[in-house]
Amino acid sequence: MKDGILAAVKAGRILVSDGAWGTFLQQKGLKPGECPELWCVERRAEVLDVARSYVEAGADMIESNSFGGSRFKLEHYGLAGRAVEINEAAARISREAAGAGKWVIASIGPTGKLLVAGEVTEEGLYAAFKEQALALAQGGADALCIETMSAADEAGIAIRAARENTRCEVICTFTFQRGAKGYRTMMGVSPAQAAQAAVQAGAQIIGANCGNGMEQMIEIVKEMRAAVSATPILVHANAGLPKNVNGADVFPESPDEMAARVKAVVEGGANIVGGCCGTTPAHIRAIRKAVDALTQV
Numbered sequence: 630m631k632d633g634i635l636a637a638v639k640a641g642r643i644l645v646s647d648g649a650w651g652t653f654l655q656q657k658g659l660k661p662g663e664c665p666e667l668w669c670v671e672r673r674a675e676v677l678d679v680a681r682s683y684v685e686a687g688a689d690m691i692e693s694n695s696f697g698g699s700r701f702k703l704e705h706y707g708l709a710g711r712a713v714e715i716n717e718a719a720a721r722i723s724r725e726a727a728g729a730g731k732w733v734i735a736s737i738g739p740t741g742k743l744l745v746a747g748e749v750t751e752e753g754l755y756a757a758f759k760e761q762a763l764a765l766a767q768g769g770a771d772a773l774c775i776e777t778m779s780a781a782d783e784a785g786i787a788i789r790a791a792r793e794n795t796r797c798e799v800i801c802t803f804t805f806q807r808g809a810k811g812y813r814t815m816m817g818v819s820p821a822q823a824a825q826a827a828v829q830a831g832a833q834i835i836g837a838n839c840g841n842g843m844e845q846m847i848e849i850v851k852e853m854r855a856a857v858s859a860t861p862i863l864v865h866a867n868a869g870l871p872k873n874v875n876g877a878d879v880f881p882e883s884p885d886e887m888a889a890r891v892k893a894v895v896e897g898g899a900n901i902v903g904g905c906c907g908t909t910p911a912h913i914r915a916i917r918k919a920v921d922a923l924t925q926v
């Protein structure tokens with residue numbers, strides 16, 4: 630049986646994560662307004678193909694098609710009652726692709742409900758994250774990847790729900806945009822504040838995903854590393870900053886352009902490097918090569 634991700638990082642390994650799921654499923658025909666997570670049940674073979682393609686590209690760990698799998702998100706499609714079924718299926722698909730040798734870091738995205746706006750209670754959030762975390766663990770997840778977070782309070786509740794109800798390792802990543810004051814989440818949280826809040830809530834791995842390309846991630850990682858010295862950092866970078874072409878977001882960076890920045894992001898403090906929107910198995914293959922080149926010196 631393989632060790633956990635934490636043990637591997639502690640042993641000095643730099644690990645490679647996977648690439649985009651959402652944009653990949655769109656290429657496979659997912660329509661706007663369609664529930665991506667329902668594909669875990671209704672188009673299982675397509676989801677399995679995404680998972681397998683990242684394993685074949687050399688990722689050490691893969692996510693799952695469960696980003697919008699909380700009952701609050703599934704509610705938009707009338708599927709809240711199927712949250713357990715859908716999340717368990719999502720984890721099982723990734724488990725099948727990962728086999729025994731790779732890790733499944735099952736995705737948990739934001740609920741879309743804001744505590745500060747009174748749209749949801751802490752208890753309501755906790756119950757939803759607990760339900761999702763338990764189902765993902767039941768489906769075979771090794772770790773839970775709470776991601777694209779912007780509110781520290783929601784992230785903290787998700788982390789506690791995952792830690793208190795499963796034996797999975799818990800990752801939490803936030804999404805930042807650069808503004809006048811530097812990098813902040815949509816809710817105004819800095820990389821240092823996000824890192825500290827996540828660690829305090831019990832996250833064993835922290836980091837940043839989406840919103841930025843690998844170049845911007847270098848600075849974000851440095852800020853997190855300065856705030857939190859020992860906790861492993863994971864980066865899921867977009868394939869550059871999107872350009873709007875005929876009303877659609879296009880991510881411009883090639884696999885080689887992204888891979889060229891892997892060294893700097895690792896030197897900045899990242900322990901696990903993968904992709905988010907716009908990245909493909911070719912990007913992960915290039916990142917794998919760059920990481921292998923780093924560890925061979």
Ligand SMILES: [Zn+2]
Pocket residue numbers: 838839840867905906
């Ligand atoms: Zn993304």
